Amino acid sequence: MCQLLGMNCNVPTDICFSFTGFTARGGLTDIHQDGWGIAFFEGKGVRLFLDPEPSAASPVAALVKQYPIRSRNVIAHIRKATQGPVGLENTHPFRRELWGRYWIFAHNGNLLNFSPVFTGPYRPVGETDSEKAFCYLLEHLRLRHGDTPPDQAALFATIAEVARELGSQGEFNFLLSDGQALYAHCSTRLTHIIRRAPFAKAHLTDQDVTVDFSEVTTPDDRVAVIATTPLTDDEVWSSLPPGSLWLFADGEVVRQAATVAAPPKKTA
Amino acid sequence: MCQLLGMNCNVPTDICFSFTGFTARGGLTDIHQDGWGIAFFEGKGVRLFLDPEPSAASPVAALVKQYPIRSRNVIAHIRKATQGPVGLENTHPFRRELWGRYWIFAHNGNLLNFSPVFTGPYRPVGETDSEKAFCYLLEHLRLRHGDTPPDQAALFATIAEVARELGSQGEFNFLLSDGQALYAHCSTRLTHIIRRAPFAKAHLTDQDVTVDFSEVTTPDDRVAVIATTPLTDDEVWSSLPPGSLWLFADGEVVRQAATVAAPPKKTA
Numbered sequence: 202m203c204q205l206l207g208m209n210c211n212v213p214t215d216i217c218f219s220f221t222g223f224t225a226r227g228g229l230t231d232i233h234q235d236g237w238g239i240a241f242f243e244g245k246g247v248r249l250f251l252d253p254e255p256s257a258a259s260p261v262a263a264l265v266k267q268y269p270i271r272s273r274n275v276i277a278h279i280r281k282a283t284q285g286p287v288g289l290e291n292t293h294p295f296r297r298e299l300w301g302r303y304w305i306f307a308h309n310g311n312l313l314n315f316s317p318v319f320t321g322p323y324r325p326v327g328e329t330d331s332e333k334a335f336c337y338l339l340e341h342l343r344l345r346h347g348d349t350p351p352d353q354a355a356l357f358a359t360i361a362e363v364a365r366e367l368g369s370q371g372e373f374n375f376l377l378s379d380g381q382a383l384y385a386h387c388s389t390r391l392t393h394i395i396r397r398a399p400f401a402k403a404h405l406t407d408q409d410v411t412v413d414f415s416e417v418t419t420p421d422d423r424v425a426v427i428a429t430t431p432l433t434d435d436e437v438w439s440s441l442p443p444g445s446l447w448l449f450a451d452g453e454v455v456r457q458a459a460t461v462a463a464p465p466k467k468t469a
Numbered sequence: 470m471c472q473l474l475g476m477n478c479n480v481p482t483d484i485c486f487s488f489t490g491f492t493a494r495g496g497l498t499d500i501h502q503d504g505w506g507i508a509f510f511e512g513k514g515v516r517l518f519l520d521p522e523p524s525a526a527s528p529v530a531a532l533v534k535q536y537p538i539r540s541r542n543v544i545a546h547i548r549k550a551t552q553g554p555v556g557l558e559n560t561h562p563f564r565r566e567l568w569g570r571y572w573i574f575a576h577n578g579n580l581l582n583f584s585p586v587f588t589g590p591y592r593p594v595g596e597t598d599s600e601k602a603f604c605y606l607l608e609h610l611r612l613r614h615g616d617t618p619p620d621q622a623a624l625f626a627t628i629a630e631v632a633r634e635l636g637s638q639g640e641f642n643f644l645l646s647d648g649q650a651l652y653a654h655c656s657t658r659l660t661h662i663i664r665r666a667p668f669a670k671a672h673l674t675d676q677d678v679t680v681d682f683s684e685v686t687t688p689d690d691r692v693a694v695i696a697t698t699p700l701t702d703d704e705v706w707s708s709l710p711p712g713s714l715w716l717f718a719d720g721e722v723v724r725q726a727a728t729v730a731a732p733p734k735k736t737a
Contacts, residue, residue: 243521243556243557244556244557244558245557245558245594245595246519246521246556246557246559246560246594247557248518248519248557249517250516250518251514251516252516253514260532260535260536261532261536264528264529264532267528268528268529288511288512288513288514289511289512289513289514289515289516290512290513290514292514296564297566298565298591298592298594299590300592301592301593301594302594303594320616321590322567322590322591322611323566323590324566324568324569325569326513326514326566326569326570327513327514343590348588
């Protein structure tokens with residue numbers, strides 16, 4: 202399995218602190234050694250750093266940790282290969298264009314019997330179930346909504362529909378963004394925190410590093426961080442319920458939906 | 470205008486030497502200060518580094534210069550903005566997927582009256598004529614050849630056809646690769662060199678740096694380097710004729726075609 206990290210903010214924010222703890226899991230404090238990647242939106246553009254080397258030893262990861270790229274939507278991933286060999290083409294996050302915007306996708310899980318036939322313009326380049334799921338999702342969005350992006354409610358509903366369908370075929374935790382908002386689907390394991398004023402100190406779980414957010418923020422800043430497991434050991438993180446899709450915009454939750462049927466009510 | 474750099478080899482080769490001279494043109498020895506980018510194929514995967522900052526001062530460019538990423542197909546670009554403001558979404562090279570392969574494109578020139586209407590799946594994200602030309606080219610390839618990539622001869626012929634059409638609308642020097650081969654179109658200005666055994670020393674034009682290729686190669690290595698202007702001052706570079714498309718594979722020229730009508734023969 203893999204590890205996911207996402208950030209959605211109301212002002213461009215650097216992810217150096219969270220990324221420092223996160224990359225330690227790529228071979229140092231955890232076993233996710235099969236590559237890593239991170240995507241930063243800057244307006245409609247995307248910087249995408251990918252490396253099939255373990256993140257803990259990657260010169261590119263060292264650069265990203267030190268170079269404060271400010272972004273309102275970030276998605277990062279470290280990989281423990283399940284489907285598809287270790288290689289650049291199988292390294293998350295994946296990027297495609299739809300409706301004149303780049304979309305970024307990263308997945309944690311395993312869709313064991315997912316073998317779609319692709320007839321449209323989105324074809325997987327690598328061998329992962331994850332990239333297949335991303336292509337399937339984009340194809341579905343394009344078929345459902347045609348040439349023009351729908352409003353946020355309709356877009357969220359279609360993404361929830363695909364999350365429901367693919368989530369029934371295996372573990373399907375994912376992060377998705379078009380640079381305007383960030384979608385987080387919890388199939389089994391995903392947690393989040395929203396940092397806002399009054400800001401306090403925080404200490405990483407995976408490295409002995411502390412940051413005082415009050416020194417690097419303004420009172421109006423709002424930052425949502427979503428991760429497979431909590432990145433700090435002195436803050437309160439909230440688990441997303443298994444089988445739920447969340448939409449983060451401007452650093453807060455703006456929509457959520459269940460993607461599994463509610464368990465039948467017990468009566469006695 | 471911008472500057473292009475491409476490399477196509479028969480074995481994975483690092484581009485550190487050429488890139489060192491090339492990036493000096495982004496604000497140090499020349500005026501191309503409006504961003505830069507470089508794409509490295511590794512198998513079917515691509516590493517794409519983009520930065521809207523001048524390359525001469527970019528920490529990401531410093532990393533690329535020092536970190537020997539080995540690749541058989543590389544495309545780099547430094548920008549002097551003509552159409553589209555400075556920004557990440559307008560920074561070359563551009564990347565899209567077609568037929569389950571990533572395609573990389575960078576352009577030097579200016580297509581002044583090029584305003585295509587896009588109705589297919591490839592839509593520009595930024596505002597450059599270059600990204601529009603790339604989307605137009607991919608759309609054309611997909612419409613002409615359908616869901617399956619054609620053989621090399623047919624693919625080359627279609628790309629030449631688009632180069633001819635768009636080349637008639639303005640300056641259209643470009644580099645294009647799907648990771649298997651590299652296409653170079655000279656509209657006004659593009660030069661190249663093929664390095665093979667016996668290898669010798671070479672000295673950069675833009676920096677006082679010399680490399681002895683005989684120390685870093687094997688006798689079977691073959692490396693084609695294509696650039697807007699020669700990168701070294703002690704080797705023989707050959708200009709590509711204006712109005713010609715070239716295909717490089719395994720470090721040598723495998724196809725070429727004229728993309729302008731031959732001038733009428735003078736009779737007396």
